[in-house]
Amino acid sequence: MTTPSLAGAPTATRPMFGTVLVANRGEIACRVIRTLKALGIRPVAVYSDADAGARHVREADTAVRVGPAAATESYLNIEAIIEACRRTGAEAVHPGYGFLSENAEFARALERAGIAFIGPGVEALNIMGDKIRSKNHVAGYGVPVVPGVAKPGMTDGQLVDAAAGVGFPLLIKPSAGGGGKGMHVVQRPEDLPAALATAKRVAASAFGDDTLFLERLVTTPRHIEVQVLADSHGNVIHLGERECSLQRRHQKVIEEAPSPLLEALPDGAAIRARIGEAACNAARSVNYSGAGTVEFLVSDDAPDQFYFMEMNTRLQVEHPVTEMVTGIDLVEWQVRIAAGGELTVRQADVELHGHAAEARVYAEVPEKNFLPSTGTVLLLDELPRGTSGKVRVDSSLVEGLEVSSSYDPMISKVIAWGEDRTAALDTLDAALAGYTALGLDTNVEYLRLLINDADVRAGRLETGLIERKLPDLAFRRVADAELAAAALFTLAMEEQNNTPSSPGPWHARNGWRLGAPAPRLVSLGTPDGGVAAVRISSAAEVGAEGDGPVRGGAVPGSAGSGRVFLVAVGDGPARPAQLEFASRRQATLTLDGHASTYSIAPVFRGPAAPTRDSPAPGVPAELFLGTGGWSCRLAVLGREARLERVLAALHREEGAADPAVRSPMPGTVVSVPVSDGDTVAAGELLVSVEAMKMEHQLVAPLDGTVHLSARPGDLVKADQVLATVHPHTAAASEDTGADTGADTGTDTLNGEGA
Incomplete structure (x- = not known):
């Protein structure tokens, strides 16, 4: 969905820029490029080595490499960005959000180079870019602020001493920060020193400035922000408010416009005018x-009481919800104002129509405390049919794109509009149900659970709701239907790939066929580390002759008689099942008369011969299945991999902790607070790894002596062992496994009976 400009808004009288460089990446770069092209402006992209094949690079008219993957050497490299402007003739730079978007030194450097900065002046960047300075500044202009301690240059000791005056619980915030990085809630005085040390380290790494300040923690707060537009001719307006209270780790997940809190109040319009004027x-x-955007904390119990938190001197991630309810293209006005144009939209012209809600799609695993995920996009369908005109998707994804650990895990945004809030949330839910991105883990299922929560639907929102609700959310688990579909698909792929003349799955005419009498065993690795055995055997044909495929065939239009197979999952009974292919990307499984449709993406690795990762020629090493916004990853296991999982499961059942401490994903070791050979206790912090702009703290799994295999600054891979804790008792480490000669079942796909 494209957002039209406000009806009747005149064109700027001054000439527009001819070429604009977008100093960003991902979905925001794509979104800015879209408006630049609509305005007839030539867009220039920049990219790091990690983003050479990224979507924003493909969509720009031209693109310039600015450095290696590390943001400090590419997207944060001011000299490289300015050199890219010189090489391409860019007259202006749009910074998007994050990176250099609020960097006063960048704005000064552009000014010295004679290049326009599509953003505010240096004065605004200086004052509002520092949370301490901005709070003290706006307080002098009648804007209410949260009680706290915000003085530059305070040491950790001074902050500890001042905390008693602020009161507990309190919030540590980095002065130069944003996006929730380095923010910590501290409930007790004794926890403050350690929290300050962590917050300072994260702030220094993320923003190059470790200055911190303290704020009183407002309980059951609402996070409400106001969008403003201003020009250099003295015109300032606001475009209403956005509700951003649904957050995790101080980062927004669901945003709405307007706020359901204000919409439900008899005097909501009056409060909107007051908070809007404070923002102006x-x-x-x-x-x-x-x-x-000016951000406020609003008391849920007393909505007429609001407190200034900060001003974001840039475009916000959630700006689309404002665009959808006002019809105003914010990027267009950013460009026009930077070119010297006058803001012709007056406050009286701004009307809010309907309701809009945005869901941020992250590459992460919510069930594992929102652990970021990496992977390659194998199959993508982001805008389901029937949603045109009411749903907009701002995305960085294309099929084949590798999502790395170098940058923020947000990969796209799904935005829905409705006549009212209920209609908007219903439309958003339907859009998320049809959103498919296979090849990596995402939070789409979690987003659907969240927006259908009773409190969320009722508008009872506050910033701690996600943490409170997460333990009780009913995440979908891999069931027999998914295992049956994966097993049937795996065998079909084997037959197709081993039969050169075969037009698709189920058409093989040599080797073992799915109509053969001997059962076949497929071993699948489940997301929880377990093993599922699926046995497949033939059943009576259904109403036709010959050895044709399952009804519907492997590809659209293929012929077949319709064959039912018997599928037994684990120790369960054999049940009739058939798999129909609507296309090479989608199949419908009918199991016990119940039909389930899945998007399916296989992953092949290694040579054609059987290996540990690819147990037979033509067999995928992994399968990704998705349906209704939910997805799963299933490994196709050979004998060795299956045995490893079985032994690991036995180890877990015996209650033994794994002594190896592994990195959850690719990243950089930023802290190792223990020394090699130290005696450590279970739960003690051993290593901190930074990945996707977040710090992950890895702790000792048991009491013992630690042996380190990583140092600060090391680049580590996913699942790499960073430390090992050896228990003090020798007996605990002697008998570590089971009899490897135990009967573990038939080799996966070996053609023998089970």
């Missing part, structure tokens, strides 16, 4: 120019 005053106090 904050913008006026720094002679703001362009699009900006």
